[in-house]
Amino acid sequence: MTWFNANTDKVWDLLLSHLWLSGLPILLGFVIAVPIGWFANRHRRLRGTILSLGGILYTIPSLAFFLVLPSIIGTGFLDPVNVVVALTVYAVAIMVRSAADAFESVSPAVLDAATATGFAPAGRAFLVELPLAGPVLLAGLRVVAVSTVSLVSVGALIGVSNLGSLFTEGYRTDNDAEILIGVIGIVGLALLFDLVLVIAGRLLMPWAYTGGQRTPIKPIVSFAQHLGGVG
Amino acid sequence: MIEYRSIGKTFADGTEAVGDFSLQLPSRTTTVFVGSSGCGKTTLLRMVNRMVDPSHGQVLIDDVDVATRNKVELRRSIGYVMQEAGLLPHRKVIDNVALMMRLKGASKKEARDRAHEVLETVGLDSSLANRYPAQLSGGQQQRVGVARGLVTDPNILLMDEPFGAVDPIVRDELQQELLRLQRELDKTIVFVTHDIDEAFLLGDQVVILKKGGEIAQVGSPADILAKPANDFVSSFIGLDKGRRTLHVEERNGTRIVVDESGKATGVLAE
Numbered sequence: 001m002t003w004f005n006a007n008t009d010k011v012w013d014l015l016l017s018h019l020w021l022s023g024l025p026i027l028l029g030f031v032i033a034v035p036i037g038w039f040a041n042r043h044r045r046l047r048g049t050i051l052s053l054g055g056i057l058y059t060i061p062s063l064a065f066f067l068v069l070p071s072i073i074g075t076g077f078l079d080p081v082n083v084v085v086a087l088t089v090y091a092v093a094i095m096v097r098s099a100a101d102a103f104e105s106v107s108p109a110v111l112d113a114a115t116a117t118g119f120a121p122a123g124r125a126f127l128v129e130l131p132l133a134g135p136v137l138l139a140g141l142r143v144v145a146v147s148t149v150s151l152v153s154v155g156a157l158i159g160v161s162n163l164g165s166l167f168t169e170g171y172r173t174d175n176d177a178e179i180l181i182g183v184i185g186i187v188g189l190a191l192l193f194d195l196v197l198v199i200a201g202r203l204l205m206p207w208a209y210t211g212g213q214r215t216p217i218k219p220i221v222s223f224a225q226h227l228g229g230v231g
Numbered sequence: 232m233i234e235y236r237s238i239g240k241t242f243a244d245g246t247e248a249v250g251d252f253s254l255q256l257p258s259r260t261t262t263v264f265v266g267s268s269g270c271g272k273t274t275l276l277r278m279v280n281r282m283v284d285p286s287h288g289q290v291l292i293d294d295v296d297v298a299t300r301n302k303v304e305l306r307r308s309i310g311y312v313m314q315e316a317g318l319l320p321h322r323k324v325i326d327n328v329a330l331m332m333r334l335k336g337a338s339k340k341e342a343r344d345r346a347h348e349v350l351e352t353v354g355l356d357s358s359l360a361n362r363y364p365a366q367l368s369g370g371q372q373q374r375v376g377v378a379r380g381l382v383t384d385p386n387i388l389l390m391d392e393p394f395g396a397v398d399p400i401v402r403d404e405l406q407q408e409l410l411r412l413q414r415e416l417d418k419t420i421v422f423v424t425h426d427i428d429e430a431f432l433l434g435d436q437v438v439i440l441k442k443g444g445e446i447a448q449v450g451s452p453a454d455i456l457a458k459p460a461n462d463f464v465s466s467f468i469g470l471d472k473g474r475r476t477l478h479v480e481e482r483n484g485t486r487i488v489v490d491e492s493g494k495a496t497g498v499l500a501e
Contacts, residue, residue, distance in 0.1 A: 113317025116282050117379065118307035118334050131321045207321045207363045 003177040011166070015185055017080070018162040022149045022189070024084050029091020029148070030141055036092070037099020038125070051100060057093040062086065062151055066158045083155040083162075090151060091144045098140020102133035135208045138201045145193040153186060163189070232258045233279060233387065233419065238288030239444075240274050248274040249444030252288070256436070258386075261413060261420040265430035266440030266447075266467075272423045275444060276389050279421060280309045292387070307335055310380030310388040310418075315396045316372040318364040318379070325350070325360040328379045335383055346382060353378045354408060370401035377409070381416070390422045394429070406432055427468050431456075439464055 004011065040050040069075065069082045106129055114128045153164025166182030169175070202209060233256040240249045249271040256262040264272035277283040278290050281302045290297045297305060318327045325346050332342035350360060353374045364372055373393060380388055394402045406429065413420065424430055430437045431452040439447040439455070441463060448460040456475065459465040469475050473491025479499055480489045486499040 107320075109313075109315065109317060110319060112282075113311075113313055114319065116277075116280060116306060116311045116313070116317075117331060118303055120303045123334070128319060132319075134321075205321065207365070210363050210366055 001177070003175065004181055007178075011163075011181060011185065014161060014163050014165055015189065018149070018152055018164075018185070018189060021080060021083055021155065021160070021162050022087070022145075022152045022193070025087035025091050026141070026145050026148050026193070028084075028088045029095050029144055030137075032088070033092045033095030034099050034130075034137065036096050037101075038103050038129070040096065040100040041103035047100060051097050054093040054096040057089055060089075062090070062154045063157060065089075066155060078159045080155070080160045082158070083152065083160050087148050087151055091148055094144050094147065095140055098143070099133070099137060102136035102140065103129060105136045106132040131205070134205045135201070138197060138205075142194055142197050145197060146190045149186060149190040149193060153182075232256065232291075232293060233262075233421065234291040234294075235275070235278075236289045236291065238275075238278065238285045238290060240271070240278070240283060241286045247443055249285075252444045252446070254438065254446070254449065256419065256421060258419050259417045260435040261422055261433055262436045262438060263422045263424060263430040263434035264438050264440060265424055265427055265434075267425060269442055270440040271442075271444035272425075272440055273391055276391055276421055276423045279387065279389055280306045280311060282306075307331070307383070308385055308387075310383070310385040312373075312376045312380040312388065312390045312393045314392045315369075316364070316376035316393075318372060318375055320364055323361050323363055324355075324367070324375050327364065327375060328382050331379055331382050346378070349378045349382045350375070352381070352412070368401075369397045370405065373397055373401075373405055374408075377405075377412075381412075381418075386419055388418045388420045390420060392423055392425070395424070395426075402429075409433060431468075439467055 036050065040047045065086045066082055067077075069086055070077050070079065073081075073085060075081050110132065111124065111128065114124050119128060152162050153167060155162055156164030156168045163182050163185040166178050166185070170178030170182065235252050235254045235256075238249060238252045239247075241247045252271075252275065264275055266272050274283055278285055279292070279297065281297055281300075284298070318324075319330070322330065325343065328346035328350060329339075329342040332345055333339070337345070347357060347360065350357065355371065355374050355378065359367060359371060364375065367375065373396075376393065380390075394405050397405065410433065420433075422430075422433055427439075430439075434452060436449065437452055437455060438449050441447050447467070448455055448464045455464065455468065456470075459468065459470055462471070465471045476491045477488050477496065478491075479486050481487075487495050488497040488499055489495050
C-alpha cells in the first residue's frame with residue numbers, strides 16, 4: 001500500500017496507456033471483423049478458409065509478433081503502434097469466427113420476410129441482419145475485450161509502457177506490491193470493459209432481454225473450440 | 232388483375248415446382264391456391280412479388296410483366312403476410328408496422344400515425360403497440376403481420392399460410408376478421424393454404440393444385456362442390472368420404488344436419 005501511495009501518478013499513467021492500448025484494438029478488431037464475418041457467412045464455400053486463416057493468425061506467438069512487426073510495417077521498435085496493430089490482428093482473428101456465428105444465428109425466416117416486405121439488400125444488412133446478430137456479436141466482443149486487456153501486458157517486454165510494466169519492473173526490483181497492483185489493475189480494467197459492454201448491450205438491444213430470446217452461449221463454446229483446435 | 236402466362240419453375244437443384252401454369256386472378260377478389268405440400272402453391276405466390284423468378288413464362292400485374300419491374304419497388308407495392316408472422320424481433324410492434332411506410336419514404340410521424348390506425352383496423356389494442364413481437368401471443372403476432380401487410384394500402388395482398396401456426400379457435404377468429412377486412416378494403420388477395428375448409432371459407436376463386444402446379448380444378452367453392460372435375464378433386468375436398476354429403480334427420484323434434492357416416496354437423500335453420 002505504501003508503494004501504491006508513493007506511485008499513484010505512475011500507476012494512473014500506466015492505466016491510461018493500458019486503456020487506450022487495449023481499447024483501440026478492441027474497437028478496430030470489431031469494426032474489421034464484422035464485415036469479414038458477414039462475408040464468410042454469406043459465402044459458405046469460403047467460410048472454412050476464412051475462419052481457418054483467423055485460427056492460424058491467433059497461433060502467432062505475441063512476443064515474436066511484437067518484435068517482427070516493425071520490419072513489416074516500418075515502425076520503430078518502441079512504437080506503441082506495434083502493440084496496437086498486433087492486438088488488432090488477434091482481435092480480428094477471434095472476432096471473425098464469432099461474427100460468422102452471429103450472422104448464422106439470425107433466423108432465415110426473418111431475413112426472408114424482410115426481403116419480401118421490401119428491404120433493399122443494404123437496408124436489410126444494416127437494419128435487420130446486424131442488429132439481430134447483436135447478442136452473439138456482443139458475446140464474442142466480451143471474449144475479445146478480456147483477451148486483449150491481458151495481452152497488452154506482453155507489450156511491456158518490448159518496452160511499451162502499460163500496466164504490464166509493473167510486472168517487469170516489480171520482478172526486477174523484487175517488489176511484490178508493485179506486481180500485485182499490476183494484477184489488480186489489469187483484472188479491474190478487464191472487468192470494467194466487460195461491464196461497459198454488458199450495459200451497452202442492454203441499452204442497444206432491449207429486445208434481447210424481454211424474455212423469449214436468450215443470448216446464445218455458442219460464441220464462447222466456439223472460442224473454446226477455436227483455442228482447442230490450434231493448441 | 233394478376234395473370235400467370237404459361238409459367239414454370241425448376242429450381243437449381245432440379246426440382247420442378249411448377250410445370251406449366253396459366254391463370255387469371257380477377258381484381259378485388261380472393262383467390263386461394265390449395266394443395267398438399269409440393270404442389271407449388273407457395274412458389275406460385277412468391278412469383279407475384281419476384282421472391283421467385285420463373286424459369287419460363289410471365290406474371291403480369293395489370294398487364295405489366297413483373298420481370299420488368301424493380302424487385303424492391305415491386306415488393307414495397309405489395310402486401311405480404313406469412314406463416315408465423317415473420318415480424319422483426321428487434322423492433323416494437325408499432326415500428327414493425329411503421330417501417331413499411333418508412334421504406335416507402337413517409338415521414339416518421341406520418342408512418343406512426345398510419346401504423347396506429349391500421350393496428351386498430353386489425354383489432355389490436357393500442358397498449359400492445361410498444362411491445363416486442365416475442366411478448367405477444369401467436370394470434371396477436373399474426374394480426375400485426377396482417378397490419379404490416381396493409382399499412383401501405385397496397386392493391387395486392389399475398390398471404391402464405393398466414394394462419395397455419397395458430398390454434399383452431401384463434402384461426403377461426405382470424406379468418407372471420409380477414410373476411411370482414413376484405414368486405415371493407417376490397418383487395419386483390421392471393422392466399423395459400425393446405426386446408427380445403429379455409430380455402431372454401433375465404434376464396435372467391437379456389438384453385439386446387441396437384442403436384443407440379445398442375446390445376447386439378449378452378450372455380451367458386453359452390454361450383455367445385457357441385458361439380459368436382461375428377462376423382463382427385465372429390466377426394467381432396469372430402470366428397471368421397473361422405474364428409475360433405477349431408478342430409479337432414481329429426482332428433483327430438485329438432486331437424487339436424489348429418490353427414491354420410493351419421494356424424495352430426497349442424498342444425499337446420501327454421
